[in-house]
Amino acid sequence: MESVVLLIILVVLIMLGAPVGFTMVLIPVVYILITDAAPMILIPSQMFSAIDSVPLTAIPFFMLTGELMTSATITDRLVELSQRLIGRMRGSMAQANVLVSMFFAGMNGSVVADTATVGSLLVPAMKKAGYPASFAAAITAVSSTIGGIIPPSIMMIVLANAGGISVGALFAGGIVPGIMIGLLLMIINYIIARRNNFERSEEPFSLKAIAIVSYKSSFALLIPIVLVGSVVFGIAGVVEAGALTATIALLVGLFIYRTITWTNCKSAVVRAFRNSAMVFIIIAASGPFSWLLTSLGAINQLEMWLLSYTHNALLFALVLVLFICLLGMVMDSAANIIVVGPVLVDVMVKAGYPDVQAALVVVVGFLIGSVTPPVGVAFFTAGAIAEVRLEKVAVAMLPYLVALFALLFVLIIAPDITMFLPRLFGF
Amino acid sequence: MLAAMSFIDRIVRNTLTSFCAILLLLMVAFTVYSVVMRYVFENPPVWGDLLTVLSNIWLVFFALALTVRDKDYIALDLIYSWLPPKVSFCIQQFWSMVIFGLGLVMIIWGIEVVTTMGGKYWEMWYFAWEDGQIVFKPNYMPKKYAVAIVPISGFLVCVAAIASICEDVFRLRTGTYKWSKNVDIQS
Amino acid sequence: EKVLKLGTVGFLGMPIGDAIDQALIPTLEEVSGGKMTIEPHYRKSLCSEQSCGEQANQGLIALWTSSTANFGNFGTSLAIFDLPYIFKSIEDADRISSEWLAKKQCDIAAEEAGHVCLTVYSSGGFRQLGNAHGPVHVPSDMEGIKWRVTKSPIEYTLVKNWGAVPVPYDWSQLYQGLQTGVVSGQYVATPWQHVAKLHEVAKYFTEIGGSWSGNQLSIDKRQYDALTEQEQEWLQIAAQAFGQKVQELDRAWVEAGETAIKAEIDEWYVPSEEELVQWRAGAIDAWLNAKGTYDPQTARRVLEEQGMTGFITQLEEAGAL
Numbered sequence: 054m055e056s057v058v059l060l061i062i063l064v065v066l067i068m069l070g071a072p073v074g075f076t077m078v079l080i081p082v083v084y085i086l087i088t089d090a091a092p093m094i095l096i097p098s099q100m101f102s103a104i105d106s107v108p109l110t111a112i113p114f115f116m117l118t119g120e121l122m123t124s125a126t127i128t129d130r131l132v133e134l135s136q137r138l139i140g141r142m143r144g145s146m147a148q149a150n151v152l153v154s155m156f157f158a159g160m161n162g163s164v165v166a167d168t169a170t171v172g173s174l175l176v177p178a179m180k181k182a183g184y185p186a187s188f189a190a191a192i193t194a195v196s197s198t199i200g201g202i203i204p205p206s207i208m209m210i211v212l213a214n215a216g217g218i219s220v221g222a223l224f225a226g227g228i229v230p231g232i233m234i235g236l237l238l239m240i241i242n243y244i245i246a247r248r249n250n251f252e253r254s255e256e257p258f259s260l261k262a263i264a265i266v267s268y269k270s271s272f273a274l275l276i277p278i279v280l281v282g283s284v285v286f287g288i289a290g291v292v293e294a295g296a297l298t299a300t301i302a303l304l305v306g307l308f309i310y311r312t313i314t315w316t317n318c319k320s321a322v323v324r325a326f327r328n329s330a331m332v333f334i335i336i337a338a339s340g341p342f343s344w345l346l347t348s349l350g351a352i353n354q355l356e357m358w359l360l361s362y363t364h365n366a367l368l369f370a371l372v373l374v375l376f377i378c379l380l381g382m383v384m385d386s387a388a389n390i391i392v393v394g395p396v397l398v399d400v401m402v403k404a405g406y407p408d409v410q411a412a413l414v415v416v417v418g419f420l421i422g423s424v425t426p427p428v429g430v431a432f433f434t435a436g437a438i439a440e441v442r443l444e445k446v447a448v449a450m451l452p453y454l455v456a457l458f459a460l461l462f463v464l465i466i467a468p469d470i471t472m473f474l475p476r477l478f479g480f
Numbered sequence: 481m482l483a484a485m486s487f488i489d490r491i492v493r494n495t496l497t498s499f500c501a502i503l504l505l506l507m508v509a510f511t512v513y514s515v516v517m518r519y520v521f522e523n524p525p526v527w528g529d530l531l532t533v534l535s536n537i538w539l540v541f542f543a544l545a546l547t548v549r550d551k552d553y554i555a556l557d558l559i560y561s562w563l564p565p566k567v568s569f570c571i572q573q574f575w576s577m578v579i580f581g582l583g584l585v586m587i588i589w590g591i592e593v594v595t596t597m598g599g600k601y602w603e604m605w606y607f608a609w610e611d612g613q614i615v616f617k618p619n620y621m622p623k624k625y626a627v628a629i630v631p632i633s634g635f636l637v638c639v640a641a642i643a644s645i646c647e648d649v650f651r652l653r654t655g656t657y658k659w660s661k662n663v664d665i666q667s
Numbered sequence: 668e669k670v671l672k673l674g675t676v677g678f679l680g681m682p683i684g685d686a687i688d689q690a691l692i693p694t695l696e697e698v699s700g701g702k703m704t705i706e707p708h709y710r711k712s713l714c715s716e717q718s719c720g721e722q723a724n725q726g727l728i729a730l731w732t733s734s735t736a737n738f739g740n741f742g743t744s745l746a747i748f749d750l751p752y753i754f755k756s757i758e759d760a761d762r763i764s765s766e767w768l769a770k771k772q773c774d775i776a777a778e779e780a781g782h783v784c785l786t787v788y789s790s791g792g793f794r795q796l797g798n799a800h801g802p803v804h805v806p807s808d809m810e811g812i813k814w815r816v817t818k819s820p821i822e823y824t825l826v827k828n829w830g831a832v833p834v835p836y837d838w839s840q841l842y843q844g845l846q847t848g849v850v851s852g853q854y855v856a857t858p859w860q861h862v863a864k865l866h867e868v869a870k871y872f873t874e875i876g877g878s879w880s881g882n883q884l885s886i887d888k889r890q891y892d893a894l895t896e897q898e899q900e901w902l903q904i905a906a907q908a909f910g911q912k913v914q915e916l917d918r919a920w921v922e923a924g925e926t927a928i929k930a931e932i933d934e935w936y937v938p939s940e941e942e943l944v945q946w947r948a949g950a951i952d953a954w955l956n957a958k959g960t961y962d963p964q965t966a967r968r969v970l971e972e973q974g975m976t977g978f979i980t981q982l983e984e985a986g987a988l
């Protein structure tokens with residue numbers, strides 16, 4: 054009961070505009086001051102312990118890879134490629150937005166980086182082409198969830214670390230759901246674009262033009278190849294592979310594209326450590342909070358409650374989706390994945406699901422949460438880029454979000470979607 | 481006076497930023513070195529992943545202070561755009577004070593973490609001060625050294641919180657105060 | 668009523684967890700008449716291994732378990748348990764440890780390590796070699812193979828002396844590392860290998876039985892000293908009951924794990940006595956490298972009680988005793 058109160062206070066404070074990370078530390082501090090339930094040393098000690106982990110070091114590596122590739126102007130080329138590929142479709146820029154996110158996802162692991170990078174290129178262009186700003190923000194935000202689902206993925210690393218699951222298996226399992234989400238969003242785009250009579254490109258479809266721009270953007274493929282290759286050939290583990298891809302990204306920018314200068318290299322490094330630190334600050338802040346929740350037995354109670362629904366598979370899936378949706382609305386996705394993620398995985402495993410599927414459901418669900426209003430970092434970011442009121446973005450996102458949660462439900466009841474590739478890779 | 485303060489502020493910020501950038505590059509370097517030494521030379525260092533993890537931890541705790549200084553933490557600031565500037569100013573200062581308090585917690589109990597930390601890293605070399613000179617030790621670096629970042633970061637967080645309060649007060653007086661845009665947009 | 672929080676990687680369904688649940692908690696409850704209770708946190712939910720020891724020192728928890736090797740991060744008092752070939756068999760290890768060795772070393776730990784260890788027991792019997800590369804019968808078969816080691820100086824030098832390339836590698840990534848060939852071998856107690864399914868990707872086993880997989884239950888020294896003598900005694904009685912229970916359950920756990928592994932692998936090799944001499948020879952250098960972390964007199968007594976005169980001579984000649 055106490056723990057529920059703690060969680061509600063946390064949510065209320067965050068809704069009132071409190072900084073998420075610091076509030077997560079503030080609550081255990083105040084709780085300890087009032088109840089003396091644990092020594093205050095818990096706070097600094099668990100902040101440190103929460104980030105003291107080898108697998109988590111992959112996060113800055115993949116952040117750096119994404120930033121360096123962006124500096125190498127590869128994103129511009131991917132946008133051009135996507136527009137060439139589907140320019141003749143109605144709503145072509147909205148479709149390109151999804152397609153770029155799918156390409157971009159292969160070298161970037163974070164939803165927010167995807168929103169910011171793809172958004173800052175495409176949102177201004179979409180507004181100019183006559184799309185409502187709220188729609189441009191909405192499709193940018195929802196499609197960027199793919200950035201965290203198609204590997205590499207920061208949140209998969211976080212959950213694998215917290216739940217003791219193989220990062221490689223999760224990466225393999227993310228590919229199919231990531232592509233499915235992309236296709237689903239494109240179908241909805243198509244319907245909305247037809248109904249609103251959105252633009253389409255007048256440029257003729259040209260295989261030659263596609264070939265040229267494919268060639269120009271082909272080095273984007275190098276990152277997934279290095280990632281998969283170094284792991285498959287036993288050169289490095291998935292975590293170490295992040296350092297290799299960052300090195301390759303730097304080399305491509307320096308010697309092949311020759312677009313990386315001292316200045317933009319410096320700013321790529323700074324952006325990478327800042328974005329990575331943002332995730333880590335939430336992880337560190339969750340440390341004392343989740344220690345306290347575990348120690349008070351709240352985690353156990355939550356588990357018991359969820360397990361009471363397992364007698365009916367469909368009901369269980371429904372409860373799970375609703376629970377993930379609700380938490381995703383009010384909490385940060387990293388915090389959700391660290392504090393609640395392992396419990397959900399545990400519950401699903403006890404209910405008979407494979408742990409890799411369980412973890413993927415949790416990651417996909419909470420990543421959708423980084424887009425769902427009222428609290429969602431990708432949601433804020435997209436709104437800020439499009440310079441539009443967040444309420445309007447929320448309305449424009451609604452059909453997409455309904456579809457995404459429906460897909461999440463399918464991912465729970467159809468294990469083959471998530472387990473097919475991991476099984477093929479022998480996990 | 482004011483000029484001197486903002487000069488120091490800028491120096492400290494730039495230094496911390498450079499530290500973090502170097503730590504990130506070191507992480508890449510240590511890891512690539514470990515992979516190459518293992519795969520090519522079959523002689524990997526024992527300390528490879530430890531140094532990578534410690535660099536990351538130090539980076540995060542330095543970046544924490546930078547985040548406080550730039551107020552670029554993750555927060556939902558929707559409500560404040562509807563409030564009069566005076567009110568949002570007060571709320572902003574309240575959160576800066578809270579952060580200052582949390583910085584104090586990190587200093588006081590962080591020092592306790594350092595003093596009670598009995599663990600050691602067998603694989604890590606270090607330097608110690610013995611008999612009036614610096615001595616190289618090949619093994620068993622005390623973990624105290626690693627966790628010392630917590631009180632250091634707490635101190636920097638306190639300083640950063642005070643600096644941003646000073647800055648906000650100055651801006652309110654000169655009429656240039658604005659609720660900070662918390663969501664980071666990459667340029 | 669006094670509640671002691673306990674942090675462990677053990678879980679219900681394996682010996683450490685079950686012995687906490689079936690012996691430690693009920694015994695303490697019973698002897699103290701309900702005045703002292705234990706609140707267990709299994710499966711790394713609060714901490715794991717070394718970090719549990721740190722949390723105990725910080726007063727966040729009181730009791731904790733870890734391998735004797737991980738206890739080494741707080742000092743060398745339990746290092747003697749990690750010496751390769753100091754025990755001939757599981758039975759000898761259990762007997763000597765529970766008769767006097769655990770008590771003797773734990774008294775030293777209380778002085779040096781800031782932790783009072785209450786009992787030392789086996790978690791999974793002996794470490795055995797498993798690898799994905801091919802049959803390993805003698806140490807020279809390990810030549811140049813990348814072998815995953817924990818960050819224990821004894822294990823590191825042992826594997827190196829046998830001729831393999833010791834690679835410190837994160838436990839959570841080991842399955843995949845073995846599968847893809849980042850590392851090819853590992854040296855862990857067999858039931859733990861079974862828990863982590865390592866035998867699925869490393870199919871050659873060698874039963875060399877070198878290092879005993881010692882584990883310990885401790886309480887932070889300051890918290891122990893704050894207990895009354897009566898309470899200390901209750902805790903010691905409960906810990907003894909726990910130690911006995913764990914010993915009982917551990918044998919069955921090892922057997923079940925090994926049976927399951929043997930059913931799915933390509934080779935389970937039991938070296939001949941001549942081959943074992945070669946394996947022990949590699950161990951002697953590990954003893955030499957570890958010199959200073961153990962008391963030679965104590966080690967000699969352990970070996971003598973098992974009649975291991977040949978090994979004593981070898982160690983003496985090398986200067987390790």
Ligand code: NA
Binds near residue numbers: 157163200203204
């Ligand atoms: Na990705």
Ligand code: NA
Binds near residue numbers: 192196197
């Ligand atoms: Na997008």
